[in-house]
Amino acid sequence: MEPFRFHVFVCTQEKAENVPCCSASGSAKVLDVLRRELGARGLADEVLVTGAGCMGTCEHGPVMIAYPEGVWYSGIKPEDVPEIVESHFQSGKVVARLARADTAAMKTEIIDHRNHYLGMLKARDAAGILPDDVHDIIRGFMASRAVLTALELDIFTAVGDHPSGPKPGSLGTPGEGASAAEVAKTIGADARATDMLLNALAALKLLAKSDGNFHNTPVSARFLREGSPDNARPGLMHTVHLWRRWSTLTEAVRAGTRVLERQDGESAETFITAMQQGSRERAPAIVKAVGAEGVRRMLDLGGGSGACSIAFAKANPELRSEILDLPDVAPIAKRYVAAAGLADRISVRPGDMLTASFGDGHDLILLSAICHMFSPEENRGLFRRAYQALAPGGRLAVQDFILEADKTSPRFAALFALNMLVGTRAGSSYSEPEYTEWMREAGFGDIKRVRMPGPAGVMMGVRL
Numbered sequence: 499m500e501p502f503r504f505h506v507f508v509c510t511q512e513k514a515e516n517v518p519c520c521s522a523s524g525s526a527k528v529l530d531v532l533r534r535e536l537g538a539r540g541l542a543d544e545v546l547v548t549g550a551g552c553m554g555t556c557e558h559g560p561v562m563i564a565y566p567e568g569v570w571y572s573g574i575k576p577e578d579v580p581e582i583v584e585s586h587f588q589s590g591k592v593v594a595r596l597a598r599a600d601t602a603a604m605k606t607e608i609i610d611h612r613n614h615y616l617g618m619l620k621a622r623d624a625a626g627i628l629p630d631d632v633h634d635i636i637r638g639f640m641a642s643r644a645v646l647t648a649l650e651l652d653i654f655t656a657v658g659d660h661p662s663g664p665k666p667g668s669l670g671t672p673g674e675g676a677s678a679a680e681v682a683k684t685i686g687a688d689a690r691a692t693d694m695l696l697n698a699l700a701a702l703k704l705l706a707k708s709d710g711n712f713h714n715t716p717v718s719a720r721f722l723r724e725g726s727p728d729n730a731r732p733g734l735m736h737t738v739h740l741w742r743r744w745s746t747l748t749e750a751v752r753a754g755t756r757v758l759e760r761q762d763g764e765s766a767e768t769f770i771t772a773m774q775q776g777s778r779e780r781a782p783a784i785v786k787a788v789g790a791e792g793v794r795r796m797l798d799l800g801g802g803s804g805a806c807s808i809a810f811a812k813a814n815p816e817l818r819s820e821i822l823d824l825p826d827v828a829p830i831a832k833r834y835v836a837a838a839g840l841a842d843r844i845s846v847r848p849g850d851m852l853t854a855s856f857g858d859g860h861d862l863i864l865l866s867a868i869c870h871m872f873s874p875e876e877n878r879g880l881f882r883r884a885y886q887a888l889a890p891g892g893r894l895a896v897q898d899f900i901l902e903a904d905k906t907s908p909r910f911a912a913l914f915a916l917n918m919l920v921g922t923r924a925g926s927s928y929s930e931p932e933y934t935e936w937m938r939e940a941g942f943g944d945i946k947r948v949r950m951p952g953p954a955g956v957m958m959g960v961r962l
Contacts, residue, residue, distance in 0.1 A: 500566060502546040504587055508532065509561045511552040514630070519552070520559030524576070528560045531579045536587070545587050554608030558598075570598045644698045646738050649731055653695070654722040656684040657705065658714045675711030733771040743920040750920045758920070766826040770803050773867070774834065777805035780897075780954065784866060787948040787956045788895045790814040793861045797822065797887065799851045799880070800868040804831045806897075808838045810862075821846045822854060852876060856887035863888060866897040867954075870914065873924035874932070881940040888961040894942060900955040901929040910953035933957040 508529045509520035529549060536542045553561050558572040562582075569592050571582065578596060585591045598604055622629075648654065657676050676684075678693035685692070696712050699705040704722070706713045714723060721730045742758065749757045784806055790813040798807045801821035811817050821831050821844065828848040835844045847854075852872075856863070863884045869877050884894045899911035906912055911927045918925035930947050934957070937945045942959025949955050 504545040505565045507550040507563045510549040518556040523559040525560035531576045535583045554611040571596045651685045654718045655724040656681045658723045675713040770830045774803035781805045781809035785809045785813045795860045796862045797860045803834045807844045819844045859889045871925045885940045892961045896957040908953035
């Protein structure tokens with residue numbers, strides 16, 4: 499029994515540049531148009547669409563296989579998709595001009611492709627050639643650095659704001675676009691070098707190029723350009739600063755701590771803006787994992803933008819929270835809280851959590867994305883003081899990138915430990931056994947870990 503009338507596989511396999519593959523032939527666009535067309539015709543719940551790996555007929559891509567009939571469509575263009583949807587998925591008639599009927603030849607082609615691929619792998623291994631996935635990891639910084647430079651120079655705004663390019667507020671790429679010379683003049687840079695950067699950004703599909711001019715893509719226009727309501731550039735500037743810190747990793751490993759202090763351009767505003775973008779999405783999941791029911795008094799240590807306090811307050815109308823954060827962060831938190839209309843239930847107190855009073859009688863103390871900034875001894879001290887500040891039955895909740903016992907996964911958490919090495923005096927990512935030990939030493943009971951989607955999770959303990 500099939501749960502769907504049709505199950506369609508579209509090859510989206512990416513291979514090395516200049517090697518024939520469905521991705522290079524435009525399968526991503528075909529897949530996007532297919533999903534849109536099915537939705538427009540009310541067939542999204544009748545036709546299951548799945549992106550797939552190599553199907554072995556790379557010279558004839560993009561390839562689509564439609565079941566239950568098992569029809570192989572080859573060489574599909576985006577403009578062919580509406581015909582396939584209407585004829586095959588709506589009316590049950592195969593589009594013969596796009597379907598392959600030479601099954602014997604096709605099977606031979608697929609087997610030859612497989613044997614050629616396996617032979618290539620064997621030859622590369624015998625020659626001692628570095629595997630592609632390792633090579634890609636080592637050179638992965640190149641694409642990242644190109645985008646970070648574009649953010650520093652505000653390239654996407656310069657492209658979008660040029661009089662002949664997209665109008666401010668638009669998310670498409672109308673008009674004639676902007677030339678490299680025009681962009682270079684806007685950002686005050688060399689025209690030749692700007693052209694090289696713009697071409698690289700187009701290769702990364704963050705810009706589009708036509709007739710020598712450049713345009714923002716829908717993604718860059720929406721998320722990387724001034725004037726868009728979803729502009730993420732202010733927060734991403736924090737990643738620009740991270741690049742500079744990560745360039746000192748070798749020295750930091752030798753020294754055992756950060757070797758670069760605060761840089762020009764780094765500020766609490768930039769950092770909190772970056773954290774807000776992630777916290778806004780993560781906060782409802784934290785509330786669900788921790789639970790807001792029965793919480794009347796909450797202390798949000800290092801609450802930053804207040805995203806967690808705001809989410810908890812929205813989940814429980816009786817909850818009141820106090821955010822304790824550094825003096826240069828507190829005014830920023832107040833702005834976010836006021837914008838959420840919760841200034842009457844969420845207060846903000848400036849102070850250093852390592853020395854400031856925690857008060858007493860709290861039902862919940864939250865440490866969200868905080869413990870990784872401190873040393874084990876500093877976290878032990880925080881947990882002991884949190885225990886004393888809780889009412890009997892109150893809970894300490896720690897949300898962070900929690901490592902497994904051997905500290906090699908999740909992958910992001912293991913890499914984030916290095917981020918703390920280059921950025922803090924003694925911070926790191928910590929494991930579930932470490933958090934459990936610190937909580938138990940502080941007196942907490944009923945200690946447990948709540949797993950969340952992604953590399954972060956929650957550790958909780960109860961004051962008995």
